[in-house]
Amino acid sequence: xxxxxDTDLRESGEKREGSSLAAAIRADTLRVPLLTLAxxxxxxxxxxxMSTFIFNPFLIPPPLEVVRTxxxxxxxxxxxxxxxxxxxxxxxGFTMGxxxxxxxxxxLGRVRLLHDLVDPIIELLRYLSPTAMIPIxxxxxxxxxxxxxxxxxxxxxxxxxxxxxxxxxxxxxxRQRAAECLGASQMQIFVLVVIPSAAPYIVTGMRVAMASSFxxxxxxxxxxxxxxxxxxxxxxxxxLQTNRIFVALLTICVLGFMVDRxxxxxxxxxxxxxxxxxxxx
Amino acid sequence: xxxLANVRxxxxxxxxxxxxxxxxNLDVRIxxxxxxxxxxxxxxxTVLNILAGFxxxxxxxxxxxxxxxxxxxxxxxxxxxxxxxxxxxxxxxEENVRFGLRVRKVARADWDAIIDKYxxxxxxxxxxxxxxxxxxxxxxxRLQIARALAVEPAVLLMDEPxxxxxxxxxxxxxxxxxxxxxxxxxxxxxxTHDIAEAITLADRIGIMSVGxxxxxxxxxxxxxxxxxxxxxxxxxxxxxxxxALLAPDVARSEERTLAH
Numbered sequence: 001x002x003x004x005x006d007t008d009l010r011e012s013g014e015k016r017e018g019s020s021l022a023a024a025i026r027a028d029t030l031r032v033p034l035l036t037l038a039x040x041x042x043x044x045x046x047x048x049x050m051s052t053f054i055f056n057p058f059l060i061p062p063p064l065e066v067v068r069t070x071x072x073x074x075x076x077x078x079x080x081x082x083x084x085x086x087x088x089x090x091x092x093g094f095t096m097g098x099x100x101x102x103x104x105x106x107x108l109g110r111v112r113l114l115h116d117l118v119d120p121i122i123e124l125l126r127y128l129s130p131t132a133m134i135p136i137x138x139x140x141x142x143x144x145x146x147x148x149x150x151x152x153x154x155x156x157x158x159x160x161x162x163x164x165x166x167x168x169x170x171x172x173x174x175r176q177r178a179a180e181c182l183g184a185s186q187m188q189i190f191v192l193v194v195i196p197s198a199a200p201y202i203v204t205g206m207r208v209a210m211a212s213s214f215x216x217x218x219x220x221x222x223x224x225x226x227x228x229x230x231x232x233x234x235x236x237x238x239x240l241q242t243n244r245i246f247v248a249l250l251t252i253c254v255l256g257f258m259v260d261r262x263x264x265x266x267x268x269x270x271x272x273x274x275x276x277x278x279x280x281x
Numbered sequence: 282x283x284x285l286a287n288v289r290x291x292x293x294x295x296x297x298x299x300x301x302x303x304x305x306n307l308d309v310r311i312x313x314x315x316x317x318x319x320x321x322x323x324x325x326x327t328v329l330n331i332l333a334g335f336x337x338x339x340x341x342x343x344x345x346x347x348x349x350x351x352x353x354x355x356x357x358x359x360x361x362x363x364x365x366x367x368x369x370x371x372x373x374x375e376e377n378v379r380f381g382l383r384v385r386k387v388a389r390a391d392w393d394a395i396i397d398k399y400x401x402x403x404x405x406x407x408x409x410x411x412x413x414x415x416x417x418x419x420x421x422x423r424l425q426i427a428r429a430l431a432v433e434p435a436v437l438l439m440d441e442p443x444x445x446x447x448x449x450x451x452x453x454x455x456x457x458x459x460x461x462x463x464x465x466x467x468x469x470x471x472x473t474h475d476i477a478e479a480i481t482l483a484d485r486i487g488i489m490s491v492g493x494x495x496x497x498x499x500x501x502x503x504x505x506x507x508x509x510x511x512x513x514x515x516x517x518x519x520x521x522x523x524x525a526l527l528a529p530d531v532a533r534s535e536e537r538t539l540a541h
Contacts, residue, residue, distance in 0.1 A: 193369065
């Protein structure tokens with residue numbers, strides 16, 4: 001048995017010497033990045049071929065055409081300006097919504113009576129998507145920044161709230177009782193045990209809310225704004241500039257992806273301790 | 282030291298009420314290692330939770346050192362079978378011990394010495410920077426012990442703390458626990474459903490009958506030298522005696538589990 005394994009090892013060792021790139025692929029270190037690149041390359045190629053030979057290139061502009069349109073938009077700072085306007089809106093609304101939701105969620109998670117009183121209202125309100133709230137937001141806050149903050153806040157609040165309440169609830173009883181036995185006061189149990197135990201739930205809620213914020217800022221800007229990525233989409237559509245629409249769409253994809261990665265990186269750097277935990281019952 | 286007198290515990294739900302304990306009497310002496318032994322579902326954990334102060338007796342009295350038990354007491358530390366969920370997973374081994382010292386307001390200047398002492402006692406001082414998730418099950422239980430001892434309680438209440446460990450680790454933990462008990466003189470109430478474990482550890486064994494209306498039906502004074510060898514005829518005789526006592530209850534406990 002041991003002999004067989006030895007030969008296996010030796011053989012694979014010899015193969016590995018042949019090509020270090022092939023070895024790296026086998027060792028899985030390069031496999032995922034390579035497949036990601038391949039996936040994007042194949043998609044772009046298919047898109048280029050289809051829009052050149054099959055579909056009307058005006059309706060679906062080929063990628064090279066989109067890049068040609070994007071370069072001057074990037075160089076003139078037009079995209080950067082729109083992106084930063086949208087980003088600021090998302091960040092302000094998201095931050096305020098998350099903070100409010102964490103404070104309220106922690107309270108609701110802890111005070112049962114309060115939860116039972118408020119929960120039915122939340123259960124109804126959370127079906128009002130930010131998009132549904134656009135018309136009333138415009139009347140309440142105009143088409144300026146305030147209405148965008150409000151809409152992103154609205155979208156973020158309920159997602160983070162529900163996750164925070166769940167997290168506070170699921171803080172293991174054994175953990176709280178153990179802390180109490182050691183001599184922790186109710187306040188210490190809450191701050192030092194319950195809230196950290198809820199952290200993974202809160203962070204997950206925030207990640208989901210971040211994604212939804214990116215989705216809801218676009219309709220808000222399409223319907224009621226004079227700047228931002230959504231407005232760029234809307235304006236280009238009115239002028240039948242499909243190239244520019246595709247530039248805006250790609251920008252949204254890349255931006256959402258990058259922000260999520262950034263968020264995960266931030267969490268990894270600051271909250272790793274709280275995110276990796278032993279399975280709890 | 283710890284006393285239960287005529288304790289009755291009723292669990293009520295909307296539709297039915299269940300008399301878990303009825304007429305439980307218990308008297309644990311200072312410095313003694315007392316094992317509560319019984320099949321699953323006999324209310325051992327309920328007894329322990331009443332002693333810890335997390336459950337209230339429906340009637341009867343529970344007291345520690347003559348004062349009635351109301352809420353978790355600083356002199357009694359409850360241990361959990363699932364150390365993984367009782368420990369704080371975001372703190373290292375050392376920080377978990379420090380947490381207890383911090384909430385108990387032990388003078389900061391003494392922290393390092395206390396942490397050193399107890400981590401050495403459970404042989405974890407080489408792992409002080411690790412997180413609970415990086416420890417084995419036995420190491421987590423040892424950490425739970427160190428964390429509890431560090432706040433210097435008079436009583437340790439242990440709820441099947443080694444039940445989830447493999448047999449070898451469990452034997453090692455028995456040795457660790459006996460060592461610590463002999464060197465610190467703590468009073469220990471140890472809940473188990475394992476006859477061999479009870480015989481290995483206990484000064485006295487309280488045998489619980491299966492519920493409803495569980496009670497401590499018999500207290501056996503072991504009075505045997507340690508370490509105890511189960512193949513020794515006098516030890517084996519006690520093992521069989523207890524097994525015979527438990528047999529009808531074990532069968533009933535199984536039926537009950539099936540019925541539910």
